[in-house]
Amino acid sequence: MTDSHERRAARHPVAKAKRAGTSFRAVSTKSQRPSQRFEFWRSLFPRIDLDTVEEDGQRDFRGNLLHFGTEDGATFVFSSNDDTRASFGRPEGDFLMLSLTVAGSAKLQHGHDTRLISTPGTGLVIVDGGQAFTTISRDHSVISLMLPRDRAERAIGNDLSVLRxxxxxxxxxxxxxxxTSHLQTMAMEGESLDGHSADIAMKAAVDMAFGALTQAKNREDGQTAIPTGHDAGLRAAARRYIHLHCQNHKLTAAGIARAIGCSRAHLYRVFAAKEISVGDVLRTARLERASALLITFADMPVKFVASRCGYADAAAFARAFRGYNGMTPQEYRELFRR
Structure with missing residues (x-):
């Protein structure tokens, strides 16, 4: 890429969002003249060689993305676009890309060898941006999380052999x-988040990505636990799991630990290091859910709200709710009816 091309790319909304790191930014080729739409799209991905699959594919190219970048180089992108061919392995390819196909397909090739065809059923794939891969995408929508390679190496003990x-x-x-669930939620809710909330969501995504990469490495090495140094990722994953499953009244710390790949004792230590407990996080998640349900479903009996928030006993729910909000569930509901 020439210096002038780099300067032009830096003026685009995605580049600005990456520098500012303030909130999610939506970008569309519709903002450009039809003849310039593909060049605009290509400039948004300066570390990848991008072209269209068909000869006439650059005409009135369609592409939309939602972007968020941090000052330390992590980038979230949710994109949908016409068919493209992308080549990795440039000198600027000092990144790892976690990719989640949500529609269409992307064929990953190394030379003439097809390594993978990613579809919505494939799940998360991690690609080393420094290796000479080519992807051919068709009718493709994808959620991507790009991480600086040096940060990933430090996070998992300077060993990226899992990506050899x-x-x-x-x-x-x-x-x-x-x-996967967290990235999908970011794609759906990103535009509604303010800058502070966006930073929190992104940090959780990065922490969980390093944890997922470590689990993949440990699985290859025959290990089963995540090292102690990945406590931030474990906390983020545990919180995410709790919020997804807090309606289950049988949810326990042991079940949460199994789901995120660590021991119950280590899970306790991870939260104790921040002077909180797993039980407190679970209780808060349930009562926050209850608070929302009481308002959203104004005619739902309180005992049903209790059941949908993980409380098998309505009396226990009422006591917990009063301790959390300073009023009974019915009083809370009436407060918002005024």
Whole structure:
């Protein structure tokens, strides 16, 4: 890429969002004249060689993306676009890309060797941006999380051997399963988040990504636990799992630990390091859910609200709710009816 091309790319909304790191930014080729739409799209991805699959594919190219970048180089992108061919392995390819196909397909090739065809059923795939891969996407929508390679190396102990072949497909379990859900939620809710909330969501995504990468490495090494140094990722994954499953009244710390791939004792230590407990996080998640349900479903009996928030006993729910909000569930509901 020439210096002038780089300067032009820096003026685009995605580049501005990355520098500012303030909130999610939506970008569309519709903002450009039809003849310039593909060049505009290509300029948004300066670390990848991008072209269209068909000869006339640049005419009135259609592409939309939602973007959020942090000052330390992590980038979230949710994009949908016409068919493209992308080539990795440039000198600027010092990044890892976690990719989740949500529609269409993307064929990943190394030379003439097809390594993977990613579809919505494939789950998360990690690609080493420094290796010479080509992807051919058709009718493609994808959620991507790009991480600086040096940060990833530091996070998992300077050992990226799990990516020696250039890519790894993550089993949809443990941390990878939670990360998938979190990325999908970011794609759906990103535009509604303010800057502070966007930063929190992005930090959780990055922490879980490092945890998922570590689990993949440990699985290859025959290990089962995540090292202590990945406590931030474990906390983020545990919180995510709790918020997704807090309506289950049988949810326990042991079940949460199994889901994210660590021992119950280590899970306790991870939260104790921040002077909070797993039980407190679970209780707060249930009562926040209850508060929302009481308002959203104004005619739902309180005992049903209790059941949908993980409380098998309505009396226990009422006591917990009063301790949390300073009023009974019915009083809380009446407050918002005024």
């Amino acid at each position: 072949n250039g890519l790894v497909s993550l089993p949809q379990e443990g941390m990878a399963h939670l990360l």
